């Protein structure tokens with residue numbers, strides 16, 4: 001069975017669905033109870049939530065046994081991995097210096113992890129009820145448990161963090177609508193088709209959006225509102241807000257984030273989700289650039305939705321703003337790990353080792369304090385220079401020549417951010433060099449990409465040639481040995497690529513540690 005306090009959290013979260021059935025007019029139709037001791041979990045008469053142990057943290061699943069003749073769901077079965085709570089706990093641990101008082105942690109730590117589990121329980125049960133993900137729900141004020149929730153932490157006026165709204169509670173507005181649509185028994189004589197269409201129309205009037213996995217998961221996704229693990233009503237605003245929350249939590253980060261008796265090296269594991277707290281919001285903001293508004297509207301319904309259904313690019317202004325916000329995550333002052341944290345993390349002690357939850361560094365057994373910056377910057381740059389995103393920009397610019405944001409503009413702004421980064425200290429200068437290398441590498445990759453739209457590759461190639469000339473100018477005057485070595489390396493990479501594009505091998509881009517649960521499935 002499931003141990004407490006996890007058991008109560010799962011029971012409570014799953015029970016939220018009763019709110020949706022009640023809203024559809026069914027009293028007490030949906031109940032969650034403990035499985036009778038003598039019941040067989042394989043018995044098709046029992047729906048089941050199962051808590052299992054696995055070797056790594058993994059996705060959770062909500063599946064159903066379905067009658068293939070009618071589509072009727074006969075049995076719902078949810079499988080939750082016990083290490084799931086560990087990941088939620090780690091996220092909370094990074095944000096909260098919970099061990100100030102030694103062994104008695106701040107209760108908010110456990111509360112946040114359990115609040116996440118209630119959400120997870122409701123989410124997986126939602127799948128067993130036949131519901132798909134709605135990755136636009138967070139934009140509509142957390143309208144569904146079928147989104148992937150990111151903790152929503154706010155800053156108090158005194159600079160402390162407020163965890164009270166970390167995760168939503170109760171069933172969402174969208175969830176009530178899907179149950180109403182999917183489960184309602186209409187009175188005899190009702191024109192069912194018309195009644196169902198009326199529900200959809202009402203959804204639209206309520207301002208609810210719906211887009212699912214295919215719209216939100218790919219790197220090249222285009223809809224500005226469909227994202228995993230995001231918050232807020234507009235991605236750019238939320239990124240700016242989240243960056244401040246992260247900076248604050250990072251300032252407070254230290255020994256009090258782990259309990260007494262924990263090896264100091266384990267601080268790195270707690271640091272990872274905090275340091276990379278902006279990673280999913282960055283993905284969301286990237287979708288604004290080259291972004292396109294669209295819906296799942298069908299013929300016969302389109303005019304009821306005003307002209308929302310028309311496929312239209314995100315405004316130039318919003319795209320330019322999103323680009324600046326993304327580039328601010330490449331600022332060395334933002335990416336720099338404070339010196340006090342660098343001093344805290346020793347190599348792993350005997351019996352411990354680095355793994356997929358720690359940064360992938362270049363310093364051997366010693367913690368690499370620049371590895372996090374490198375992997376975060378590489379991810380942002382890859383999203384910016386995504387060939388499909390840039391191809392959409394070519395076309396958006398062709399349709400509206402007055403647009404500022406174009407592939408040329410994106411690349412120029414990226415190179416400007418990289419080459420004019422903050423270098424107030426030698427440490428920052430070293431980091432800035434790394435970010436330049438990443439930007440140039442990705443630009444070469446784009447120019448070399450045979451699958452990319454040829455005009456996009458052509459623009460990258462021309463920018464690379466221009467950059468090569470500027471590097472000559474800078475090198476001629478450069479006195480600093482380290483900077484000179486760096487610029488020579490950049491020139492050499494461009495030369496190697498130009499001489500023999502087919503043979504040219506890009507150095508591998510640094511990867512971020514796993515964030516989402518590990519595994520090939522999607523839950």
Ligand SMILES: [Zn+2]
Nearest residue numbers: 123133522523
């Ligand atoms: Zn799911």
